[in-house]
Amino acid sequence: MNSDNIPDIIIGRLPIYLRALQRMAEKGMKTSSQELGEHVGISAAQIRKDISQFGEFGKQGTGYSIGFLIDKLREILKIHHLWEVAIVGAGDIGHALARYQGFTNRGFRVAMIFDTDASKVGEKIGEFTIEDASKMVERIRAAKIKMAMVTVPASTAQEVTDKLVQAGVKAILNYAPTSINVPNNVRVQYIDPATHLQRMTYYLE
């Protein structure tokens, strides 16, 4: 188990492997780097190299046990327990995330949702009640929540980010269409449909 400074680009592929393996698990017990590669569109050599950073999880001649590899990946990614996540911003996207069924079996649980809009505070979204953003820092800190999804307008994203950092959040999934600045012990991932679409139009026509 060689954990010394794995490149981030490898870490980024592990969830892709895991997702594919979980779908493949329904159909069989074993797989190979070749087969997994066909599912995810990555070369077999790279998959073997990536996985081998963390241990010898396969067997020559027979490949990988899907169940075993899933367990190992979940362990490596630290999603063998459930992470609580806060949502900031109860607009359409915040609502969709609060109701999203895809989190629980993948390591996450939405724990609370905040908005600044007084007319929304108190409103129910499924099991959740929208809470007042002015209580956010206190609430997140008390619950020791380390992850948040930001679904506020670009204009307030930095301000919200600063508060999350202050509350002890270490990983932010930012849906606001803007870059945000964080201390370097905090991770950020971006989801912005327009940016993703713009990345493809270059190749069209």
Added chain:
Amino acid sequence: MNSDNIPDIIIGRLPIYLRALQRMAEKGMKTSSQELGEHVGISAAQIRKDISQFGEFGKQGTGYSIGFLIDKLREILKIHHLWEVAIVGAGDIGHALARYQGFTNRGFRVAMIFDTDASKVGEKIGEFTIEDASKMVERIRAAKIKMAMVTVPASTAQEVTDKLVQAGVKAILNYAPTSINVPNNVRVQYIDPATHLQRMTYYLE
């Protein structure tokens, strides 16, 4: 204008630059690779190198005109005109995307939305009426739509993808939590919140 085979990783950064520049435009006329780099968290050298792939858009001593650079980036990314996009899947995410206000001034317009569920077909989402997915290939082909956002369950994502390809779609933004396979003249981008969160948990604790 040196358009011969620009690395995709550079193309991927251009929308990030553009997004930052559009926010910076509200505050001033000029910028530098240094300043832009601070906004987006990328080194000044890399920004200059990326931009210089497409022409000499800056001036020594004074930097870049924000307006001019925005125009150039929009042109390079081919978003100086509006792209029509189809949505497949009228669940929570499909609804949120249909109502999303962030597309129009960034080069995109939602044109139609489909679902297989007969009880949803005919339902209104703002200006849109949910259409029957059985008419999808025909409708998309007739409208010459080249981009689509897929917000169906993982189990039907490949099937939907095959139909979109058949309809002439060349770029897919996939919200379904699964890899999809497409011919190599079709581009895919993935948005999966659980995958994005899993990419950060490795670094926590």
Added chain:
DNA sequence: TAGATTGTTAATCGATTAACAATC
């Protein structure tokens, strides 16, 4: 002019691929 910043080169750094011995 003096200061600032580009565009570009060369050097460095990092990631991917191909190949194959080991071995199940």
Added chain:
DNA sequence: TAGATTGTTAATCGATTAACAATC
């Protein structure tokens, strides 16, 4: 045993950075 597939090495390929002449 024969066939298959891993883990790993070395070679290749590609991306980033540092530095600086050119010039606004």
